[in-house]
Amino acid sequence: MTIDAHPELPEFDYLRPATLMEASQFLAQHSGEARPLLGGTDIFVRMRDGLWHDKYLVDVKHLDGSDALVFDPQEGLTLGAAVNMNRVIASAEVQQHYQLLAEACRSVASYQLRTRATVVGNICNASPAGDTIGACLALKGVLTVHGLGGFRQVPLATFFLGPGKTILEAGDIVTAIHFPRPPHGATGTYLKLGRNKLSDLSIVGVTVYGYPDASAASGYRFCIALASVAPVPLLVPSAAEHLASKPTTPKTFKQAAHLAQEACSPIDDVRGGARYRKAMVRNLTEKALGITWERLGQV
Numbered sequence: 001m002t003i004d005a006h007p008e009l010p011e012f013d014y015l016r017p018a019t020l021m022e023a024s025q026f027l028a029q030h031s032g033e034a035r036p037l038l039g040g041t042d043i044f045v046r047m048r049d050g051l052w053h054d055k056y057l058v059d060v061k062h063l064d065g066s067d068a069l070v071f072d073p074q075e076g077l078t079l080g081a082a083v084n085m086n087r088v089i090a091s092a093e094v095q096q097h098y099q100l101l102a103e104a105c106r107s108v109a110s111y112q113l114r115t116r117a118t119v120v121g122n123i124c125n126a127s128p129a130g131d132t133i134g135a136c137l138a139l140k141g142v143l144t145v146h147g148l149g150g151f152r153q154v155p156l157a158t159f160f161l162g163p164g165k166t167i168l169e170a171g172d173i174v175t176a177i178h179f180p181r182p183p184h185g186a187t188g189t190y191l192k193l194g195r196n197k198l199s200d201l202s203i204v205g206v207t208v209y210g211y212p213d214a215s216a217a218s219g220y221r222f223c224i225a226l227a228s229v230a231p232v233p234l235l236v237p238s239a240a241e242h243l244a245s246k247p248t249t250p251k252t253f254k255q256a257a258h259l260a261q262e263a264c265s266p267i268d269d270v271r272g273g274a275r276y277r278k279a280m281v282r283n284l285t286e287k288a289l290g291i292t293w294e295r296l297g298q299v
């Protein structure tokens with residue numbers, strides 16, 4: 001018996017609506033058999049593998065500012081949905097003010113893939129393993145969503161419901177993600193543990209983001225986000241509170257890493273066992289806190 005591990009891409013219709021409203025209406029009318037298309041790096045793999053059976057792919061890359069990457073010193077950064085990861089990495093403004101986002105994008109697969117893959121597609125795919133999502137959460141990303149009722153803003157922290165599940169409704173299209181200007185002195189680290197250095201999803205991904213803040217007892221605030229260890233990309237408020245309230249020492253980092261380990265609920269799968277993942281969350285969180293602390297210029 002031969003097993004065809006890569007069946008052919010099934011037939012589908014490609015649509016390129018002229019306006020966002022036309023796109024939203026079509027998607028709503030064909031709910032369950034149509035989906036928005038950006039870079040297609042998730043879509044085509046799943047259709048080819050027989051996991052998705054959409055009749056229509058609705059290209060939204062050209063619609064209403066989706067191609068724009070705009071930085072405003074007061075307002076912050078807006079990434080249009082169609083901006084691919086290589087453009088994010090290459091942006092001088094992202095490198096200067098949102099270095100964590102560039103670092104997270106750089107961890108995704110290969111240069112070739114990042115020429116197609118978008119940050120918004122990574123988010124909308126809603127995989128708990130999405131490498132850019134932790135940075136987007138730490139940077140307090142807010143999505144602009146266009147639906148049948150027009151535009152609305154959705155904080156990323158409220159977006160994920162489960163693996164592959166989001167709050168998006170039929171007809172909804174994410175047009176952009178916006179990041180406020182980061183606090184002065186902010187920096188961060190993304191550590192990804194994969195089975196190889198190239199082109200693999202994470203076994204565990206740890207994002208740490210920190211900045212000086214006189215209103216915190218410790219003088220600093222940190223945010224920790226975890227990938228691949230829960231049904232959704234996971235923020236760890238218990239660790240953040242601990243780090244804000246205790247003196248910033250190696251012992252505090254160890255305790256925060258322990259809290260991150262306690263907060264996650266990984267599964268066993270082909271990439272790693274649950275126990276291993278939990279142990280790696282602890283180790284990588286402690287390491288990422290140390291690197292972030294160095295980057296904060298304190299060591």
Ligand SMILES: Cc1cc2nc3c(=O)[nH]c(=O)nc-3n(C[C@H](O)[C@H](O)[C@H](O)COP(=O)(O)OP(=O)(O)OC[C@H]3O[C@@H](n4cnc5c(N)ncnc54)[C@H](O)[C@@H]3O)c2cc1C
Pocket residue numbers: 035036037038039040041042043044045060081107108109113116117118119120121122123124125129130131132168172173174175199200201202
């Ligand atoms: C070889 C390979 C290696 C990979 N390695 C990694 C990796 O290391 N790390 C990682 O995180 N990911 C990886 N991926 C996954 C993938 O590249 C990312 O998830 C990518 O960022 C998705 O973006 P896209 O623009 O290609 O989205 P698409 O494939 O176009 O869309 C993804 C999903 O989002 C929906 N969607 C798209 N646009 C919108 C919109 N505007 N509004 C609402 N919903 C929308 C689509 O309908 C679909 O469900 C890899 C993929 C491949 C093929």
